[in-house]
Amino acid sequence: MLADIAGDYRLRLADGLTEPPLRGLKLVREQRLGAVRLAREHGGAGYTVPEFFDHLIALAAADPDLAHILRVHHALVEELQIRPRRPGSQRWIAVVAEGGLIGGANSEQSQKSIGGNNRDTRLVSTPDGLRLRGQKFCSTGAQFSDHLRITAQGDDGAPTAVVIPVDRAGVEHVDDWDGIGQRQTGSGTTIFHDVEVAAEEVFPLGATIGLDRSRGALMQLYLHAVAAGILRALAADAAALVRGRRRTYTFASVDQPTADPQLLQIVGEIDAVADTAQALVRSAAAELAPALDAARDTGIDPELEKRSSIAAARVKVALQEPALRAASRVFDVGGASAIQASALLDRHWRNLRTLFSHNPTVYKARVLGDVAVNGAELPESSFF
Structure with missing residues (x-):
């Protein structure tokens, strides 16, 4: 099936990557790939x-858009299996067991600090029941899902969430994502x-990060796994570029590009x-793994959560x-033809840059240094 997904990506690539991975999403639903981390006893x-994560890296190498689209879904699959179980889990x-996809909408463009x-x-609450009002930014994968998990603020000021059908009246998906990379992830x-919300569709959130709410190491490591898949595809493209070259420069060290030690060195560096x-x-x-296993068996373990967040950072x-x-x-291994826009080799850099711009590295490095030098506590945020 990954071969089918990769084949579909190549077709989309040939057309300039202007369309979302609809064929891949169909395969994901048919093969119930959204349920790979769901326990066997749940189907x-x-x-x-x-x-x-091995599966995710392979999926991202085949189609980085598709892998990224499923990020919130897989995080929710873990959340649904945490003990004690949330109402409606x-x-x-x-x-999920039937192949359904549950996307999400969390980020907002406002004056509030990110990650709070x-x-x-x-x-x-209204005389006619619960209503959801607001706007979310960068809703990766939302429009391609069957249901949405949306974070919100309740009447009492406490954070909460709801899970509703993606096509419910009043839900508007705006195709306005204009990022430099990961362009077909539905991140508008x-x-x-x-929007009308039934009482049983409310999905309460835990109050304290690292205690009754996960720190979110899965969400962070997920992005790095997608990056690893992109790098795998990049390495394959670099090798193919050199194999496909039929000429070189008059002042190159050898006549055959496939025997050029400088080109081989660069490909080797990319491969490494x-x-x-x-x-x-x-x-x-x-x-x-121990943090997620503990969350399923006995509940969130603060120390395991901390270790996994540090590892992901x-x-x-x-x-x-x-x-x-x-x-x-x-x-540097492809010559002038490699910079043709139609080759889309720049997609690798653009996609990686987009992924790395999630939760900036400079802040994570500073926190890691503070932990190492001063034994500091981690930020109380699911974005670390």
Whole structure:
């Protein structure tokens, strides 16, 4: 199936990557790929955490847009299985088991600090029942999902969430995402115009990060796994570029590009970065596994949550610069033809830059340094 997804991506690439991965999404639903981390007793595949991240890297290598679209869904699959169970969890577990996708809308453009629990989107009580009012920015994958999990502020000021059908009256999906990368992820604005919400669709959030709410290491490491998949595809493209060259410069060291030691060195460097990225993600996944297992078995463990968040942050700090450099170096092995817009080789750098701009690396590096030097506590945020 990954071969089918990769084939569809190549077709979209040939057309300039102007269309979303609709074929891939159809395959994801048919093969119930959204249930790979759902426990077997709930009808899922029961992948271990390392198995899941290996799968994710391979999926991102085949189609980075598709892998990114599923990020919020997979995070919610974990949230649904945390003990103690949230009200309504079993209902949504059944949706996932049947192949349904639950996207999300969380980010907002406002004056409030990013990553906090204060939101402009409101879940309000009216004489006619609960209503959702607000606007979300960068709603990755939302328009391609079957249901949406939306974070909001309740009447009492406490953070809460709801899960509703994606096509409910009053839900507006605006195709206005204009990022430089990950362009076909459906990351546009979602507007909620007085949307009706049933009481059983309210999905309460825990109050304290790291205690009854996950720190979100899965969400962070997920992005790094997508980056690792992109680097795998980049390495393959770099090798193919050199193999496909039929001429070189008059002052090159050899006549055949495939025997040129300078070109081979660059391809080797890119290959090493790609392999290192996968190794880093796998190492952090091994750190994350006990935290996710504990959350399912006995509840969120603060110490395991902290370790997994630190591990995920280290991957980001270590990976960003080598990855972006590798994505730039690919042009040094392809000659002038590699910079043709139709080749779309710049997509690798643009996609990586877009992923790394989530939760800026400079802040994560500073926190890691504070932990190392001063034994500081981690930020109370699910964005770390």
